[in-house]
Amino acid sequence: MARPRLHSPDALLDAAEALVVGSGRPGLTVRALAARAGASNGSVYHAFGDLETLLASAWLRRARQFLALLRDAVDAELAAGGGRRAVQAAADSPARLAEQDLGAAQLLTALTREEILAEGVAEPVAADLRALDRELAGVLRTLARATHGRADRAAVDVVTTCVVRLPAALLFPEIRAGRVRPLTRRHLAAAVGAVLDTP
Amino acid sequence: MARPRLHSPDALLDAAEALVVGSGRPGLTVRALAARAGASNGSVYHAFGDLETLLASAWLRRARQFLALLRDAVDAELAAGGGRRAVQAAADSPARLAEQDLGAAQLLTALTREEILAEGVAEPVAADLRALDRELAGVLRTLARATHGRADRAAVDVVTTCVVRLPAALLFPEIRAGRVRPLTRRHLAAAVGAVLDTP
DNA sequence: CGCGAATTAGAGCATGTGCTCCACAACGGG
């Protein structure tokens, strides 16, 4: 019925990922992307409409991968008993993602929220972004219930510190550098435990 | 001997600071800066040579302010006895800077290292940047000696986690939002204690 | 009252960016 694709959308996302991991958001330009993927400007716009949407798609692909990993870890530990252990596992999951797919982890650590949630993201992708945000919020509420017995603002906030902010501080720099040291993971576990115990 | 300045360099730095705090590094453009300071393009370049150098100068001004605060806190706690308490105080000092000068703290949290250490920084300022880096490294070694009895790579690394990475994770988002909650400072203290105790 | 020096003003240049647009190529169905 039509001409077959020469460049799959995933290949474009791969190229975008490599550029962003290498030089951050500023490294992702239409020309650099087209050159890296061996495609033309026209193909990029035909596939994704605009750059913001392409970037959001690249991020979304990896964020889904990460959330699946996170969910599995949380579910397993939750079934095995400890809410505390579940929070620990959740906090450690960026390190596990880095072990099994360093590129994915590096992309997620290379972008800030504002860089992804730019105004111009086209609608189907923007909706997926919001849905994924809600999914993560759900996991955080589950963990809050498991550790505090409630999921109010304060409890969720403590869990967010443990699962989002602390890993970002300790793990992300090492993920960007390409290697997460075991000592750092122990530091993280200790910090998470201490925050959970803070009255 | 000459025409007096209409816009002091400090006024330009103030304008740059406001722009960066408001919209990050991308918000700082020559035109936006000139408009905000009521100056002209020419004055900006006459005073600072180029934008990178101006940005580095703005950052340096606040970084010095911060380092002075940090040193005072560390020296006081060190004299009072505890190396442990000194690390706690050092970790908490971004919060104290935010209390006494929110704008300064917000500027320091609004920029990444790569944004400041761009290639183009002119030489006198670049040298100051390096000097300040060495000063901070010296403080970290002092703290390492006070807590571990030695200042090797491993000890300094633990202290760096406590004094740089943990505060960045817990305090910076709240500084950007404009308010640091007491609970967050307690979380930080707890996390620092836990990391110091990790074998 | 000139004169040199420091500062200002702002037009203008080169470059890099996202994006548009349209001619063209490759496929399957009639």
Place this chain on the structure above:
DNA sequence: CCCGTTGTGGAGCACATGCTCTAATTCGCG
């Protein structure tokens, strides 16, 4: 074998940015 559909290539546009350059301005000094 043409034709509609889908994808490709790439020239080119509009715009924003950092920066340069020159003429004008305003001071102190002799």
